[in-house]
Amino acid sequence: MTTPSDTWAAAAAAAATPxxxxxxxxxxGARTDADPARPAHADLAAHLLRLGDDALVLGQRLCxxxxxxxxxxxxxxxxxIALDLIxxxxxxxTRSGQLDGTGRTEDDLxxxxxxxxxxxxxxxxxxxxxxxxxxxxxxxxxxxxxLHYEALAGCADAELAAFGARAAKEVAFHRLHADRWTRxxxxxTPESTRRMQRGLERVWPYTGELFDEDDVSRxxxxxxxxxxxxxxxxxxEQRVSDVVTDAGLTVPAASWSAKGGRSGLHTEEFGPLxxxxxxxxxxxxxxTW
Amino acid sequence: xxxxRVAAPxxxxxxxxxxxxxxxxxxxxxxxxWMPDGYRRMLIRQIAQHAHSEIIGMQPExxxxxxxxxxxxxxxxxxxxxxxxxxxxxxxxxxxxxxxxRADLLEALHQGQQRASATFNHPALTWADTxxxxxxxxxxxxxxxxxLCRTSYGPYARAMRRVCQEEAFHVRQGYDLMxxxxxxxxxxxxxxxxxxxxxxxxxxxxxxxxxxTEAGGADARTAALGAAVSRRAMAWGIKRHTNDELRxxxxxxxxPQAERLGLxxxxxxxxxxEERGHYDFTPVDWDTYREALGDDTHWARQRIAHRRAAHxxxxxxxxxxxxxxxxxxxxxxxAGAAAGERTGTGGRDGTRxxxxxxxxxxxxx
Numbered sequence: 116m117t118t119p120s121d122t123w124a125a126a127a128a129a130a131a132t133p134x135x136x137x138x139x140x141x142x143x144g145a146r147t148d149a150d151p152a153r154p155a156h157a158d159l160a161a162h163l164l165r166l167g168d169d170a171l172v173l174g175q176r177l178c179x180x181x182x183x184x185x186x187x188x189x190x191x192x193x194x195x196i197a198l199d200l201i202x203x204x205x206x207x208x209t210r211s212g213q214l215d216g217t218g219r220t221e222d223d224l225x226x227x228x229x230x231x232x233x234x235x236x237x238x239x240x241x242x243x244x245x246x247x248x249x250x251x252x253x254x255x256x257x258x259x260x261x262l263h264y265e266a267l268a269g270c271a272d273a274e275l276a277a278f279g280a281r282a283a284k285e286v287a288f289h290r291l292h293a294d295r296w297t298r299x300x301x302x303x304t305p306e307s308t309r310r311m312q313r314g315l316e317r318v319w320p321y322t323g324e325l326f327d328e329d330d331v332s333r334x335x336x337x338x339x340x341x342x343x344x345x346x347x348x349x350x351x352e353q354r355v356s357d358v359v360t361d362a363g364l365t366v367p368a369a370s371w372s373a374k375g376g377r378s379g380l381h382t383e384e385f386g387p388l389x390x391x392x393x394x395x396x397x398x399x400x401x402x403t404w
Numbered sequence: 405x406x407x408x409r410v411a412a413p414x415x416x417x418x419x420x421x422x423x424x425x426x427x428x429x430x431x432x433x434x435x436x437x438w439m440p441d442g443y444r445r446m447l448i449r450q451i452a453q454h455a456h457s458e459i460i461g462m463q464p465e466x467x468x469x470x471x472x473x474x475x476x477x478x479x480x481x482x483x484x485x486x487x488x489x490x491x492x493x494x495x496x497x498x499x500x501x502x503x504x505x506r507a508d509l510l511e512a513l514h515q516g517q518q519r520a521s522a523t524f525n526h527p528a529l530t531w532a533d534t535x536x537x538x539x540x541x542x543x544x545x546x547x548x549x550x551x552l553c554r555t556s557y558g559p560y561a562r563a564m565r566r567v568c569q570e571e572a573f574h575v576r577q578g579y580d581l582m583x584x585x586x587x588x589x590x591x592x593x594x595x596x597x598x599x600x601x602x603x604x605x606x607x608x609x610x611x612x613x614x615x616x617t618e619a620g621g622a623d624a625r626t627a628a629l630g631a632a633v634s635r636r637a638m639a640w641g642i643k644r645h646t647n648d649e650l651r652x653x654x655x656x657x658x659x660p661q662a663e664r665l666g667l668x669x670x671x672x673x674x675x676x677x678e679e680r681g682h683y684d685f686t687p688v689d690w691d692t693y694r695e696a697l698g699d700d701t702h703w704a705r706q707r708i709a710h711r712r713a714a715h716x717x718x719x720x721x722x723x724x725x726x727x728x729x730x731x732x733x734x735x736x737x738x739a740g741a742a743a744g745e746r747t748g749t750g751g752r753d754g755t756r757x758x759x760x761x762x763x764x765x766x767x768x769x
Contacts, residue, residue: 178482182463182467183713184714185722187492190489197482222475226473246718303723303727306724307721307724391471394471400589403592404477404584
């Protein structure tokens with residue numbers, strides 16, 4: 116009988132084998148978790164929680180723009196994007212709660228966890244700052260999310276695959292929105308060029324975390340359940356660089372890389388965001404909505 | 405071209421007769437039809453006020469987007485606020501067919517020369533306010549606006565058909581939100597009642613405008629004045645009912661809904677009048693609302709300040725977009741995405757300048 120640690124070590128070793136970026140399809144998910152105390156789908160649940168938290172937190176940040184956007188069209192566009200993101204979060208959190216053995220609902224996960232229990236990437240919680248920072252954050256996130264959801268569309272879990280296919284199509288529109296604004300601001304006025312470049316510099320160090328691997332993602336990739344995000348990085352970088360260059364801007368140089376979100380170590384700005392998100396829900400214990 | 409028709413000597417009576425005939429037969433007036441200056445001005449004023457109300461009306465609910473207590477309610481509220489932005493856009497576009505520019509209308513709002521509905525100069529203090537606003541304020545809006553789907557000016561009527569469909573949905577969502585609170589904990593129900601206590605009278609009074617009949621509580625002079633304005637708007641087919649008729653319709657629809665929710669509408673005079681076949685209610689004391697109608701209240705100032713801050717903060721973005729579009733027009737920018745954007749903007753500009761000309765001619769005639 117193999118012990119969990121044996122299985123995980125094998126999975127990690129398998130995951131260390133480089134995977135071609137194009138090879139994003141997943142084989143039928145073989146179970147790797149032999150620990151009877153560990154829920155059968157704990158890794159997948161943790162993974163979906165990360166993706167769900169990314170969508171929820173970014174959606175929450177975009178909600179802060181609504182009624183404050185530069186044009187009414189942008190109020191409309193940003194609310195449209197936020198609505199899609201909250202929709203993705205609902206699907207992902209619901210599925211995570213089903214798989215993790217706790218039976219928690221989307222609202223249990225969104226409104227009753229502490230800030231430390233959220234596992235979104237730090238990128239998604241960065242404050243909106245000016246419109247250029249928001250566009251830069253959208254640019255790097257949407258290019259990542261489309262690739263990631265397209266990969267998810269090929270996975271063995273039919274429900275998850277269907278979600279990935281739908282989400283990839285929706286985020287492709289968000290990506291178009293971000294691409295166009297990057298070009299407009301990059302090639303607009305000297306001020307907008309300066310701000311857009313600054314926006315890119317601001318978010319760039321937070322992009323690495325999106326592609327980081329850890330034990331969870333390695334095990335999932337090794338078992339063929341869900342592809343690792345790491346191999347997507349090359350294509351992501353190429354695509355983002357094309358847009359940035361086309362906008363007359365400079366791709367920021369690789370420098371330091373922020374980490375921590377996936378393990379619940381967030382920025383100081385994150386606590387107030389979660390407090391605000393949960394304030395009404397927590398004010399009415401036992402409330403139904 | 406309408407401009408030429410206006411300029412033709414002695415043609416005015418003929419044009420007016422044609423316009424009156426179109427109104428009489430219930431046909432719509434379209435952008436390129438000649439129209440009396442007063443008709444155009446009344447429409448611009450009304451459509452702009454309506455558009456401003458949509459945009460300013462996003463604020464009280466928008467403030468709760470980040471605090472919605474479930475992800476379902478959050479999605480519903482985002483969709484609603486998004487709809488309001490969309491309504492603002494339809495309506496500003498309808499106004500632009502009359503020869504005005506959205507930027508000028510927004511500037512007039514920011515400068516206090518034009519106003520949004522004073523209903524929104526009340527604060528949304530709790531989560532339940534988002535439900536009360538959707539149920540009561542949007543409910544009032546639907547009753548007020550449903551007849552506008554048949555208003556005589558075609559672009560306005562068509563915009564209103566889309567607006568009303570969506571507003572009717574908001575009312576149901578608002579009612580559903582209130583129902584959930586009323587079926588929840590005592591604290592939730594108390595929050596719902598408190599919100600209704602604060603939003604009922606603004607909806608009854610401000611969403612329908614001042615009383616324009618003596619039966620509605622206006623004194624003889626005000627009623628005469630109100631009736632004269634309403635008569636003119638009705639003669640032109642812009643308006644179909646008096647303020648007080650619509651107000652009564654609203655009260656009649658809300659009372660049974662409130663009973664089903666188990667909420668008390670804050671007006672002890674509400675009771676069924678068998679003889680009239682309507683609910684009686686306390687006549688609107690318009691003086692109560694003088695203050696809310698002015699610019700000098702905390703919330704009136706706050707709503708405009710919020711709007712202006714967004715507008716000012718976004719100025720560099722709009723300048724960048726304009727510079728980019730201008731460069732794309734000059735062919736200096738890469739094609740692709742820019743080409744699609746250029747087509748859209750060019751179409752709108754073309755329409756705008758096309759209808760601006762007749763108005764200028766009219767003013768000079």
